[in-house]
Amino acid sequence: MKKKRTRLLLIGLALTLVSALGLLAQPVLIPWIMSFGPTPTPAPATASVNPTDVAPSSTTAAESAPTHTITTAAQPICLYDPRAAAIQDELDQASWVNWIQLLSGEKPVEMNGETYTIETRFVANLFNGDPDARAFEFVADQLRQWGYEDGVTLFEEGYVPDLDNDTETEWQNLVAVIPGTDPVWREQEILLTAHLDSITGEDPTENAPGADDNATGVATLMEAARVLRAYSFKRTIKIVFFTGEELGLHGSQAYVAQHEDELKHIVGVINLDMFGYDADNDRCFEIHAGLLKESNLIGGCLVDLLAAYDFNLNFDYLTENAIGASDHSTFWRKGIGAIEILENFSTHDFEDGCSGTDRNPNYHTEGDLVSAINPDTAHAIASAAILTAATLAEPVGN
Secondary structure, eight states, rough: OOOOOBHHHHHHHHHHHHTTTTTOOOOSGGGGGGGSSSSSOOTTTSSSSSSSSOSSSSSSSSGGEEEEEEEESOOOOOOOHHHHHHHHTOOOOOOHHHEEETTTTTEEEEEEEEEEEEOOHHHHHTTTTTTTTOOOHHHHHHHHTOOBBBTTEEEEEEOOOTTTOOOOOOOEEEEEEEOOOOOTTOOOEEEEEEEEOOOOOOOOOTOOOOOIIIIIHHHHHHHHHHHHHHHSSSEEEEEEEEOOOOTTSSSHHEEEEEEEGGGEEEEEEEEEEOOOOOTTTTOOEEEEEOOOOOHHHHHHHHHHHHHHTOOEEEEEESSSOOOOSSHHHHHTTOOOOEEEEEESSSSSOOOTOSOOOOOOOTSSTTOOOOGGOOOOHHEEEEEEHHHHHHHHHHHEEE
């Protein structure tokens, strides 16, 4: 018989290794994050004080499973911060929904005095000059209007995908950077990521609105870019729009290859991919953390902040059953802490968790429209993700 386990027990299992390593909570963040500094001091092998001092035995989540006793008394990882609360006050649900409407073709977009409708975000069309697929240009243009500067805080990073048809067409990721201000910790990076491309099972070159999958994630990145640019943080925040996810995680794979020297500075990745559907109004979603201890520190931070800021959200916390079918798994394979935020996609039977399955029936169809999204639930999830990134980066004022 399948044994039910509460979410607290699951999180306790994933974080027990952290407790065993002697971590103690401090204001806002625990000391593990300090291990990403430019000149870390090695700790004795028998008494490590930082979880990242102990390298995973494998780059796969499945082989990095904690084996310690389950506990429900884990110390908090992230705490309430009034500076982060100020950020929360600026996150606007109507603005968030508007981005989804623009990106899914419900509303026209304007660029350089001309009006377009984004009918599809299929990755091949994003970069072949299709006037009905100008989502990449639209997002980049908006970021420039907010003051992100090409080659300084805004980067269009080209790559050639490894496809069976031997294409030489260049695709691109888009990276907006909010540089850290602390002279010691600014090399550390918090990544907030989502894939821009969409797909359908019909003809995605003509119509692939992708409102839930994944304009919800892209809208969250847009709101993060809009609001967080006015704040300063100790650590660097990178807001990364991946492409090519729907055809095989091509954008995230290109990113880790192009940023190989920087991977050691990544504290954690928060990946947002399809979390807008909530037909049963139970405000429940899934956090896919996997088994890397670094991932569970990021996931644990999110869980702490859901309570600290009273988001009134419920969740299933996935470790051994976490999915790898999105860009977060690219970072898992490099041993980097990453989580995936997803709607109630599957049934897990956790006590006090999501009830059954509440998956968008329009997934990968032309019916993936804004009208099927629950804005109250989804915007709360988006806000929690942004606050988690901000808290990990440690705001120092506006």
